[in-house]
Amino acid sequence: RGKCNLAGWWQNELGSEMLVFNANSKGNFSGEYYTAVSSAQKPIETSPLRGSQHLDEDGKCTFGFTVNWSKFSDSTTVFVGQRFEDHRGQEVLKTGWLLRHKVNSLHDDWQATRVGTNIFTRLNCKEE
Numbered sequence: 001r002g003k004c005n006l007a008g009w010w011q012n013e014l015g016s017e018m019l020v021f022n023a024n025s026k027g028n029f030s031g032e033y034y035t036a037v038s039s040a041q042k043p044i045e046t047s048p049l050r051g052s053q054h055l056d057e058d059g060k061c062t063f064g065f066t067v068n069w070s071k072f073s074d075s076t077t078v079f080v081g082q083r084f085e086d087h088r089g090q091e092v093l094k095t096g097w098l099l100r101h102k103v104n105s106l107h108d109d110w111q112a113t114r115v116g117t118n119i120f121t122r123l124n125c126k127e128e
């Protein structure tokens with residue numbers, strides 16, 4: 001597992017957490033996303049994520065992954081980004097995302113996709 005190992009626990013600035021499993025030899029990985037964002041205070045449930053990363057050895061791999069918010073709402077978020085180490089050597093995932101929520105008619109398609117950015121940092125307190 002080279003320097004670009006994304007496996008483990010991450011947290012974004014919204015307080016959402018995700019557990020990423022080890023990528024296979026093709027760079028494909030899966031994981032579980034625990035959103036801090038949900039209208040109703042539903043019990044924290046996990047949403048599945050699936051993604052793909054580059055396995056370059058310099059530790060600055062690019063990646064993308066999709067979160068299916070199946071349990072919460074008929075919507076999907078795709079994240080795309082890159083791993084960096086900051087000046088303190090802390091790992092950071094700089095990402096952009098698109099959130100698509102289901103709309104009932106083609107006429108509403110214009111308002112169905114939101115865009116934003118997220119920064120994920122490692123959650124060291126959690127074990128595997």
Ligand SMILES: O=C1C=CC(=NNc2ccccc2C(=O)O)C=C1
Pocket residue numbers: 012014016035036037038069072073075077097099116118
């Ligand atoms: O039912 C839902 C629907 C959409 C959601 N979007 N979360 C996000 C969308 C973009 C970036 C981060 C998050 C997050 O949850 O951290 C979460 C639960």
